[in-house]
Amino acid sequence: MTAARVPLLTAAGTAALAVSVALAVTVGPADISPSDVWASLAAHLGLGHGTLTPLRDGIVWDLRMPRTLLAAVCGAGLALCGAVMQSLLRNPLADPFVLGVSSGASTGAVAVIVLGVGGGAVPLSAGAFAGALVAFALVLLLSHSLGASMDRVVLSGVAAMQLFSALTSLTVLTSADAETTRGVMFWLLGSLTGADWTAVVLCAAVLAVVLAVCLLNSATLDAFTFGEEAAAALGVRVARTRLVLLCATALLTAALVSCAGAIGFVGLVLPHATRALTGTAHARLLPVTVLTGAVFLVWVDTLARTVLDPREIPVGVVTSLIGVPAFVAVLYRGRRRA
Numbered sequence: 001m002t003a004a005r006v007p008l009l010t011a012a013g014t015a016a017l018a019v020s021v022a023l024a025v026t027v028g029p030a031d032i033s034p035s036d037v038w039a040s041l042a043a044h045l046g047l048g049h050g051t052l053t054p055l056r057d058g059i060v061w062d063l064r065m066p067r068t069l070l071a072a073v074c075g076a077g078l079a080l081c082g083a084v085m086q087s088l089l090r091n092p093l094a095d096p097f098v099l100g101v102s103s104g105a106s107t108g109a110v111a112v113i114v115l116g117v118g119g120g121a122v123p124l125s126a127g128a129f130a131g132a133l134v135a136f137a138l139v140l141l142l143s144h145s146l147g148a149s150m151d152r153v154v155l156s157g158v159a160a161m162q163l164f165s166a167l168t169s170l171t172v173l174t175s176a177d178a179e180t181t182r183g184v185m186f187w188l189l190g191s192l193t194g195a196d197w198t199a200v201v202l203c204a205a206v207l208a209v210v211l212a213v214c215l216l217n218s219a220t221l222d223a224f225t226f227g228e229e230a231a232a233a234l235g236v237r238v239a240r241t242r243l244v245l246l247c248a249t250a251l252l253t254a255a256l257v258s259c260a261g262a263i264g265f266v267g268l269v270l271p272h273a274t275r276a277l278t279g280t281a282h283a284r285l286l287p288v289t290v291l292t293g294a295v296f297l298v299w300v301d302t303l304a305r306t307v308l309d310p311r312e313i314p315v316g317v318v319t320s321l322i323g324v325p326a327f328v329a330v331l332y333r334g335r336r337r338a
Contacts, residue, residue, distance in 0.1 A: 006284040009277060013291030020295050021072060024302045025064045029309060032060060040065075067195040071301040071315075072294040073203045074192070074260045079293025080207070081249040082267025083274070083285055084214055087221045088245055089150050095268040096253040099153070099246070100160030104135020105257040106188050107164045107171070113184055114175045124187075125199065125258040132254030135160050140246075150228070153246070190263035190316025192301050199259040210252040211290060217245060218282035225280065263316045265323025266293055272330045 026032045039051045040060040052060070081096035089098070097103070108131020111117040112124050142156035143149075168188070172181055186193075214221070220241050223231035232238050256263075270293050271285070278284040297315070300322065304313045 006278055006288065009288050010291065013288060013295065016295050017072060017291055017298070020298045021068050024068045024071075024298050025060060027302050027306055028059075028064060030056070030059050032056065032064070036060060037065075062196075066197050066200050067192050067301065068298055069200045070195040070203065070260065071192055071297045073200060073207055074256045074263060075266055075293035075295070075297025075300075076290040077203065077207045077210070077252050077256045077293070078263060078266040078297075079270040079274075079289045080211060080214065080267075080286060081253050083271035083282070083289045084221065084245060084249050085267070086271055087225050087282065088242065088249075089154060090225065090227065091150075091154065092272070093268070094154070095264070096249065096256075097161070097262065097264070097267075099139050099157040099250055099253075100135040100164060101132045101250050101253045102257050102262045103161040103164035103168065104138075105129065105132035105254060106262060107131045107168045108134070109187060109258075109261075110168050110171050110184055113187075114171055114180055124194075128258035129254050131164070132250070132257060135164050136247075136250040136254070138163075140243075150242075186314055187261045188316075189314035190261040190319070191312075191314050192260050193312065195259070203255050203259055206252050206255040210248045211286070213248045214245070214286055215283065217241060218286060221245075221282040222280070261314075261316065263297070263319055265319045265327065266297060269323045269326045269330065270296060273326070276333075 022034055022037055025037050026034055036052055036056060037060055040057050041047075043049065043051070043057070044061055078096050082094070085094040085096065085098060086092055088094075091098075105128040109124055109128040111131070112127030117127060139153065139156045139160045142159065143153040146152040146156065172184055220231070220236050223234045223236050224242075228238050231241075271289050274285060274289040274292050278288050297319075300318050301315050304315045304318045307313065
């Protein structure tokens with residue numbers, strides 16, 4: 001029954017995502033209609049002649065469309081990483097930031113903003129990406145020296161997260177002025193304000209590659225849910241597969257965090273919600289999780305930028321406000337099943 005439902009869920013999710021993007025672009029202080037969105041898209045894709053004024057076309061194509069699409073990509077990627085990490089680590093509380101990637105990215109971004117690392121030649125996203133990779137490399141080094149088991153990976157991630165969080169706080173407190181501190185904190189809480197087409201293309205490309213890798217290893221992820229020994233008994237090369245999937249999810253998380261900051265709870269809650277619809281088989285779970293995450297974050301970002309207009313709420317704050325009660329509901333549901 002569940003398997004037969006998956007094509008319908010996938011088709012419904014794809015349609016919901018397309019409609020969500022089209023509608024979200026129209027929401028904002030400037031009066032933009034769905035026909036304006038189509039006219040701008042058609043003109044830029046060579047499907048028609050531009051009928052909008054340069055100002056309205058700029059609002060659609062340069063501001064709202066890349067931001068909405070980046071929200072979709074970030075939601076999809078974070079949900080995907082959460083689903084993979086929870087199965088790979090056999091930990092229902094695992095999320096994309098369990099490897100310390102988010103904290104490392106924050107430190108890299110703060111180093112660029114506050115300390116001026118690179119002399120202005122290094123963009124914020126590049127600094128964040130480099131910091132994320134350094135944090136992940138540290139986790140791999142620590143976990144390998146401690147035995148490379150799954151619990152050692154998690155503990156190494158916690159240690160790296162605390163270390164880089166402390167470095168970030170120390171840098172901000174000792175070197176940043178009040179205005180810079182406000183900008184840094186807004187980024188650390190998750191923000192899609194600076195979205196552009198370069199970020200959309202970069203994150204979408206990384207998402208496509210990582211999704212393909214995860215789908216190719218979907219049967220392996222099913223085996224990991226029963227433990228490493230069971231996976232090895234089924235012929236899985238445990239150490240190699242674990243390293244590949246950890247690197248893939250860390251790379252995707254680093255790319256997303258470098259462009260959008262730390263957006264929590266998406267990768268923690270949505271995989272649990274999706275499993276209730278698709279079951280635990282990853283060939284069914286992963287595609288639906290990606291679509292669910294994309295739709296969710298599109299509307300969360302729309303809410304964040306409009307509910308207190310002209311002020312904007314960091315996206316990570318909204319996801320936490322929604323995610324905490326949702327996660328509590330998931331915990332209670334699991335308790336009733338137990």
